[in-house]
Amino acid sequence: MASEEPVIVVEDLVVSYGDKVVLDGINFSVMPGEIFVILGGSGSGKTTLLRNLVGLMQPRSGKILIYGENFTAMSSQERTQFRRKMGMCFQGSALLGSISVADNVALPLREHTKLEESTIDIMTRIKLELVGLSGVEDYLPSELSGGMRKRAGVARAMAMDPEIIFYDEPSAGLDPIVAAGLDKLIRTMQATFNLTSVVVTHEMESVRIIADRVCVLHQGRVAGIGTLEELENSDHPYIQQFFARRPDDQSTAAAAYAESLTGID
Amino acid sequence: MVALFGRVGRWALEQIAAALRVSVLMVDTMVWLVVAPLKGKGFRWRSSVERFVEFGVRSLPIVGLICFLVGVIIALQASYTLQKWGANRYIADLVAVSALRELAPLMTAIIIAGRCGSAITAEIGTMKVNEEVDALEVMGLNPVKYLVAPQFLAMVTAVPSVTALAMFIMIFGGWLCSVFVVGVESAIYINQTVGAIVEKDLLTGMVKSVFFGVVICWVGVYRGFQVEGGAEGVGRETTASVVASIFLIIVVDLVFTVLFYFL
Secondary structure, X not given: OOOOOOOEEEEEEEEEEXXXXXXXXXXXXXXXXXXXXXXXXXXXXXXXXXXXHOOOOOOOEEEEEXXXXXXXXXXXXXXXXXXXXXXXXXXXXXXXXXXXXXXXXXXXXXXXXXXXXXXXXXXXXXXXXXXXXXXXXXXXXHHOOHHHHHHHHHHHHOOOOOOEEEEEXXXXXXXXXXXXXXXXXXXXXXXXXXXXXXXXXXXXXXXXXXXXXXXXEEOOEEEEEEOHHHHHOOOOHHHHHHHHXXXXXXXXXXXXXXXXXXXXX | OHHHHHHHHHHHHHHHHHHHHHHHHHHHHHHHHHHHHHOOOOOOHHHHHHHHHHHOHHHHHHHXXXXXXXXXXXXXXXXXXXXXXXXXXXXXXXXXXXXHHHHHHHHHHHXXXXXXXXXXXXXXXXXXXXXXXXXXXXXOOOHHHHHHHHHHHHHHHHHHHHHHHHHHHHHHHHHHHHHHHHOOOHHHHHHHHHHHOOXXXXXXXXXXXXXXXXXXXXXXXXXXXXXXXXXXXXXXXXXXXXXXXXXXXXXXXXXXXXXXXHO
């Protein structure tokens, strides 16, 4: 994309749950205005990586620099301030179930700004319209369909006009048509606001539509980073297998499973 | 032997970690309830009032009914012994003192723990499972400020308020039973009641009930944040929450009873 300074730089990130190392020495950088996809199978650590990027988890070692500032070393107050530049869409949308869709979108505005209620009202409408959800303001999240909930989640993430947006499995659990609509929304958001977007997914179909660059995670390490064409020409066996949608070789998979149980190589 | 030491050690470490988490929660609650509003960071008054209605006003019918029945029961039980000496008028003393010092606060707290403590755990637990707690944090909204502080204020005011009414209702139950079943004269009963109660009885009951409210709220919230892994986790922690808060209510009751006994 552009040859500017990267927005997010991850350096030697190591994350563990207790003694189990989940991410082992992750390095990558995200450039401004690009859609950076973190791709990986189940258990590859991609959701853990995302939780570290937004500060919901602390890494064991390594650094995450956002706009050149060390995000991992910030105090919780500094982090709260810094988070206003970031928006996040959760896998299950994570809208607050007890308040209406409009109140959900308005929540960060009410908490962080001193805007008048009428202004907040207008801004909420604009954000909902942006994601193609006008007319559902007064519904409760439980009254919406899965796709609509995800769109409302995007609207809420956009409420504070962030510069970076994170999506956790945006198309998980949606039918192909709704999923494609969401891919298009991610593209539109990026194109309209020049949003730096980080998308965690395992869906090859949406990767082909949205990705500027892709980072493939495998067993807690980066298997490859690059544009889709670059990765398609990669000779890394896991990347080839993932892109070709080939199942694991049963015999080696069973052997690996036995190893993981016994701890003997 | 080594395994035993290992187990005890691990258990102790877990308990210390839990105690630490509880203390952090307590300090955080106080900060968001007292310090932050003074610094102009706001408090969610509306949410607190809504919670007060839920914990207090909506608990009234069931608390009232149960305390009325308990009043009737104590009066009858007391009469069983007292009438042997023709001392039925002392039912009034017994009902009044036990209602104020012990039974109204305790019954109220236990009912509210079952009704609302469990609801607090289930609500926060479900929000945690649905990543709503994470969402609050990512939006820069402190979950303690948003979820805990308003509930805490509501609970520590609702429990004493309901308790005060419960005391009255329990004494009324005792009066009704004594006058119409046992056959004590109404004026005598009322006189005895007024003579039996001192300020300290009321104070004991009210101080206790404030701390019962503290216990119910903190146990409920703590258990809610402990929820891991789906609906099953919510169920498990909700049960644990009710059991723990009833147990702790009794412990707090004992501590204060001992304290007031010697004071």
